Amino acid sequence: MKPKIKDVAKVAGVSPATVSRVLNNRGYISEKTRENVYKAMKDINYFPNDLARSLFSKRTNLFGIIIPTINNPYFGELVFHMENICADLGYKVLLCNSLNRVDKEKKYWEMLVRNQVDGVIVATHNRGLVDNQEQYNLPIVAIDQYLSDKIPIVGSDNYGGGQLATNYLLEKGCRKIVHFNGPLDLETPANLRRKAYEDVITKAGRVPITYEIKDVFSQKIQLDVIERLFAEHPDVDGVFTSDDLMASTLLEAANRKGKDIIIVGYDGASTTRLLLPNLKTIQQPVQLVAETSIKALVEIVEKGKLESMPFETKLPVKLIT
Amino acid sequence: MKPKIKDVAKVAGVSPATVSRVLNNRGYISEKTRENVYKAMKDINYFPNDLARSLFSKRTNLFGIIIPTINNPYFGELVFHMENICADLGYKVLLCNSLNRVDKEKKYWEMLVRNQVDGVIVATHNRGLVDNQEQYNLPIVAIDQYLSDKIPIVGSDNYGGGQLATNYLLEKGCRKIVHFNGPLDLETPANLRRKAYEDVITKAGRVPITYEIKDVFSQKIQLDVIERLFAEHPDVDGVFTSDDLMASTLLEAANRKGKDIIIVGYDGASTTRLLLPNLKTIQQPVQLVAETSIKALVEIVEKGKLESMPFETKLPVKLIT
DNA sequence: CTGAAAGCGCTAACAC
DNA sequence: GTGTTAGCGCTTTCAG
Secondary structure (H helix, E strand, C coil): CCCCHHHHHHHHCCCHHHHHHHHHHHHHHHHHHHHHHHHHHHHHCCCCHHHHHHHHHHHEEEEEEEECCCHHHHHHHHHHHHHHHHHHHEEEEEECCCCCHHHHHHHHHHHHCCCCCEEEEEECCCCCCHHHHHCCCEEEEEEECCCCCCCEEEEEEHHHHHHHHHHHHCCCCCCCEEEEEHHHHCCCCCHHHHHHHHHHHHHHCCCCEEEEEECCCCCHHHHHHHHHHHHCCCCCCCCEEHHHHHHHHHHHHHHHHCCCCCCEEEECHHHHHCCCEEEEECCCHHHHHHHHHHHHHHHHHEEEEEECCEEEECCEEECCC | CCCHHHHHHHHHEEECHHHHHHHHHHCCCCHHHHHHHHHHHHCCCCCCCHHHHHHHHHHCEEEEECCCCCCHHHHHHHHHHHHHHHHCCCCCCEEEEEEEEHHHHHHHHHHHCCCCEEEEEEEECCCCCHHHHHHHHCCEECCCCCCCCCCCCCEHHHHHHHHHHHHHHHHHCCCCEEEEEHHHCCCCCHHHHHHHHHHHHCCCCCCCCEEEEEECHHHHHHHCCCCCCCCHHHCCCCCCCCCHHHHHHHHHHHHHHCCCCCCEEECHHHHHHHCCCCCCEEEEEEEHHHHHHHHHHHHHHHHHCCCCCCCCCEEEEEEEC
């Protein structure tokens, strides 16, 4: 049986209350008893039960992080940083891969509530769940996504990124510049990448050509769209894709076809940079996104509201060529 | 204030015990009251407090997963699958990125114990921590790593993979085949990759040439070693690296130097395959590793011991060219 | 400075 | 079938 506070008390010859005080550095305790208690804890190999403490304190120091999938260079890096920062701040991370499936995500929300998490980071496109969030009444910070006008957002400068990418392609002398984007019905700020493309292209006196990839995580759907692109615009010589994985797939397909296309992706995660160092991309400040969002969440949790930062934060991106 | 069982009871006009019974489907309850209770829960938006339940039941349905870093194609995919399977089985995942740092890992262990996790999956090289694990007295399953003779291991067939890779390079007619491996002082089964290389090369009547990369996660150290390789063996024409990231770095360097080298990596994670589809590699059955290890852990947790599988499981790998 | 006792939210005997 | 009560491990008034 695991030793409990009572056991420590017995060994140290004091009352449970005293042990608790030592544990929490609360109230006045004589040096002598404090030592005794510490020694007793060591001796019987005692570790406090955080469940019991949390039950009382109503704080778990637990955050839920909901993302589509951790098996992705960007989210992998994002969660990596988040978890790191959390560990430093004394928070623990419950990982939730929703796969962008509403049913899964709903279960996760309920699970998180039941586990009394102190707050949640959401980076999924969860339409139709907003009411839930309100009902749960939890501190939440959203990553690059509008959930409700009460939930703060942290993300990158999507519009700026789209401009950077498109302008780069123009400068490089591309004649026919196309854009690939993810599902549009999701109303995420990421759609601003496309908007920027359209604006820049239009301003340059050209006609925007865009393709929508309904399911970003399906390789097959991506290939179908690429096929269509090559059929409809064989003379394409520049593409801005709204993420690096699309860019990579396209790059590969273009190589196979012997096509010379300048491709600019989006995200610039470290793994992608490592494996595909030559891929041009708009790099998001992942670590900064992690820091900013976790800091915001902690503030809401600990102070009850967000003070030190705006409701929506747009972090600067960088063109990498 | 969050509603509790007592509130539900009041609304439903029954006692807390009855509500609890409904919640747990325990004992006999009349259809009538059951309905009433459900309705009350809906009405006041009640969610059970799993902390309190766990405190009583001594089961949290929580697993800790300790890995070096989630920001890595292989571990990202591994944890993705693990979390998925856990979710299906009703377990939750506490994510721990140890960065292979003993101090961090030690903290994680203690944290997991205090949080009363039901079990732990460890995929880190944590020398000097074994005694801790025994002291904590927790169900543990290790991924590709010897911890103690009591902790079951799940991994891939490292030796077989090493053979596959080396034989492939021989068959391709490589004259000078070199091997890159990670830190050797760690005594992991992964060292069998190198052993297999040495055996195959020796049997072919050649002399093994190996380079050790002391820190797999440092790009700089990798580049230094590559530099050394090119200086010492400019005629190298085949390399088997003990992971794909090394392979990628080497590939890049070789391209820069205009060297024609056949490279075979190890891992074959989906992200790597996506970004670098032409990279030859020994692919680990990630999903199977995840399934096997989680299933083993669940068995230990729920039945008190491992019955359905051997103490050490070596899952088959595949050569991808 | 320290102990006794009540309570965090829930469950399981034990009664009726 | 349902209610009363004690207790999971811990913290914190309130006494002393």
